[in-house]
Every structure is written in C-alpha cells, then in structure tokens.
Amino acid sequence: MSILLEMTREHVPVLAGEVIELTDPRPGETVVDCTFGGGGHARLLADRVSPDGTVIGIDRDPAARSRFEEFAAEARCETRFVQADFGAALAELVAEGTHADMILLDLGVSSFQIDALDRGFSYVYDAPLDMRMDPGQEFSAADLVNGWDERRMSNTFDRYGEERYSRQIAREIVRRRDERPITTTQQLVDAIVAAVPVPARFAGGHPAKRVFQAIRIAVNDELGQLERALPLAWEALSIGGRLAVISFHSLEDRAVKRYFADLARGCVCPPEFPICTCGRTPQAELVSRRAIAPTPGEIAHNPRAKSGKLRVARKIAADRIPDPGEIGL
Template structure:
C-alpha cells in the first residue's frame, strides 16, 4: 500500500526546529515522511535524523521514499513513549530538535481495513501498532457501560455518551459488533434526530474517543513530550502539532511547566524553592495553518503548533 499523506504545517514546523548542517534531529511521528525529508534536506550534508513510528507501513514506506538519504536516517519501530530510551540506545541522547505530528495519518484513515473510519466498512481495529492486543472490537464488546460512557465523554466530549453506550451494550448482547459501519449506525441511532441534522458526522466524536482509548494516546503523549525534552541540547527546540483540544491542553500545560521558574508565594521576600525555567516558549499562542493550507487540506483546519526552546 502506498503511504500517501499530505503533511500538515510542513514548513512552519521545520522552520521552528531550525535545522542546520551537522545537527541531530528526531521525528517522533514519521508518518508519510514529509517532515523527516525536510529535516534531512535542511540539515545536509551531514545532519542526521532518527524517526519513530509504531506503524510498520510508515517504516517500510520511508525505506523507499527516503532511500536517497538513507545514510543519514535511522528508523525505529516503536511508540514515542519510549523515545528517551530508544534514542539513547542509538546515540541520539543529545539532539538539536524534535518534532511530533500527532493524530492519525491519511493512509490509516483512508484504508478501510485499519478500522479508523466511520465512512468505510471495515473491521473494528484502530490499532496504530498492530503488535498490541487491544483492538476497537475488543474495547467496544467488552468494556462496561460505565467505561464506554466515560471514554466517550472524556475523549470525545460527546454529550450523548450514556445513550450511545447503552445502545452499544444492547446490540452486543444480540450479536458481537465487528464492523465500523455497524458501530457508526448504532451511534447514529442513539442520538436524537434533531442533533443529527447539523454539525459533523454523528459518529466522529465517538470514533475519536475509541481510538484514543485503544492506543492510550494521551498518556503516551505526556510521557513522550517529557522524554523528548530531556534529550534536547541547550538551545534545542521541541515542536508539537496537535489536532484536538485534549492533545493541545497536554502540550500547552507541559510546555508551560517547562517554562515556569520560581513558584514561591509572592509575599516571600526571596525565593526558597530554587526552581528555574527549563525552557522558553517560542510563541505564546499556537501557530495555525494558513488559510491556503486549510483550503487545500481540510484535515489541517484543527492543527495547532506549539514550540519550546530548552534553556
């Protein structure tokens, strides 16, 4: 399968990293290889890149599309939650820039067999790493109504979470739910008709929530960002592109913590906590795609780029 993916915020993200000849960089989310290629080009002729992805399709694609620069590229089939250990094992314990492009790549959405899409009929899979046991089918058919409700509300911000969870539990008592379209239809049936007449597809928020739960995305994001920041040289930059509010909140709060100095009560005459900032926010507000990019690539509309520099 060809791994064709339109990279979001390509120039803005790589510009923020400021690659140079001889630098060492990490792309924590290889995907279609767009950011990786530009990092390699901008750090030529001697810069090196270590690229992570938990999807073997992305790794195999990079070996072909980036073959002309393979001598400066290493790929790692691993979740970026392990970035600190895996990078250190490969000699990338001190790097000049790291980027994360979060979310699901276009090929994962567009191939029905991956089970991410509510618009195409396929198996309920949703695993980014096919080596793991948990699938969307397992989660949907075995989680309690309370767990389903909480996941749909927390990760999907779905206000009809309980009604949808009950509908799913009722349906699986008759027959195991194995199809994306069957699940999408159940979700649609659980939502009042008036609420279905406007806005996005009724299943979008729930599918997002299930995907996040199956891949434990928010927990690994926190771990990954902290591990990545520890690998940076002084002056090195960490750039993260997020696509929904839950991700962006974690990035924003973690970056803010890195950039926070003294936390002593203001009434104290001198600092006793000894805390100093570890990073500097490159921009207070997130960088958004241009109107042109949003028009050309609708999936870019919700993207937010945040950048921090290590002090």
C-alpha cells in the same frame, strides 16, 4: 496486506512551514521525527540538516517502515528508523546517549491509516473494528466496544469525543452487542446513528465522527503516550534543542501547554519572600507564546489540518525534567 489497500498515496504534513520556521533546523543537526507517518515533515527536516545531519524516524505502525525506506533512499543525510511507540523509542535514544537538536511529535493518525480499507479507523468504509496504530498491540476497538461497561464507554465518548449523545450511544451499543458482538465499523456506525436523535444526525458532520475519534484515542492510549513521551523528549534534547508538538485535540494541547509552561517557569517562591529560596530557574524558552494554528488557506487545501495546533519550546538549561504527574497533566 493493508498497505495494498490504502486509498491514499500521501499525507499532507500539517503546519509544515511553521514547524521549519520556528524550529529552524541547521545543517549537521540531529532531528528526531517521533511520528514519521508518510515522512512529509521528515523530508523537509532532512533537506535542512543535510548533508552531514541525521534524521531519526519513529513510528509504532510497521506500515511506516516501507515509506521510511523510500524516504531514506532519497535523503542526502544519515537516516535511521525505529519501529516502536515514541515513549519506548525516546527512552532508547536517551539510554544510548543520543543528543537531539530538534524533536517533532505530530500527534494522531496519518491519512494512510485513516484511508487504509482494512484498519477500521474510518466510519466511511466497512472494515473490521480495529483502529490499532500498532497491529502488534492486543487491545483493539472491538475489544473496547464489546468489553467495556456502558459507563466507561459513555465517559470515553464524552471526554475524548466531546460527544453530546455519549450516554445514548453507549446504551445502544450495549443493547446491540448483547444480541451479537459488534465486529465491524458499519455495525458500530449503525448503532451510533440509531442512538442519535434524527435532527442531530444531519448537523455537525457525520454522526459517528466523534465516537470513532474517542475510540481511536482510547485504543491507542494517545494521551498516556504523550504524557510518557514529553519528559523523555525533553531529556533527549541538547541545550538549544527545540521540541515541537502538533496536537489535534484540546486535551493534548492542554497537556503540552502545561508542560511547556512548567518548563519555562522560574522561581516559584511566594511574592512576599525577600529572596528566592526555591532556586528554580527556567528550563525552556517558549518559541511562540500562543499555539500556532493553520491558516484558512492551509485548511482549504488540507481539511485534516483544521484542528491542528503547534507549540514549540527551546531548551535553555538541563537542571530539571518536570514529571507530568506532578504538573497534573
């Protein structure tokens, strides 16, 4: 069982002080942590909403449940866990009429997942090529690496990994898998290293880092998940509620930035119109104009925080819920 094979016993929550300061949870409030992980943020949120508030934790990874149970045993407020992807869980909360005062999405993977020796998220340990956050999902990294055509793989490495040698790597993977399927992380690392020119193997971190990130994002449909969740999270918030998103990839941050900008935008009539005919009013107030990044001190203490970006929006009206498709996310 993977939890026994975990190397790490903690996940240091990223931008934790900033999340608490900007969302300012109060006693009695209901908060939803859509990405419970190790409960680092949830513990801080529980301290703020106790004694009569509620923390609802969501995670698609069943391994998070035992960590949630430990958290719940210590918490001084009401708690509840939903094991599902956050889109499905938020839809359930909306359907049952739950009103949240604060919702957090801390995207990506946890240290528990990266450091689990048998889950294949890391290029450091040899493991089955898996990378599913939810092991109940069918599609795994091995399916992608052995099943996708060269062009699709190359585009994925480029888009989600910003990998300079995406074409060469995809070609090498296809060459090797034609001889025998690539089923372990070490086989994938070997293919990547062989495809990267020798000087580049020693520059810009581990040569497999970007491709592993790209495959993980694709296997778990991380951008699709975010786009489905944003309108549901917005709908689940009460007026005055705060939505906080921590992202680790420029495409995620761009989607959040655009969604929040659309929520905060009022009238869209052409400037030459003497009066407003669109009737559109802002639905959100941006709690900070710019994305908040970790301080150098936080990065020194927790290098995994490095690319984190936090955005927070406060709901001020409930007249419209933008559709990510219409915004072009």
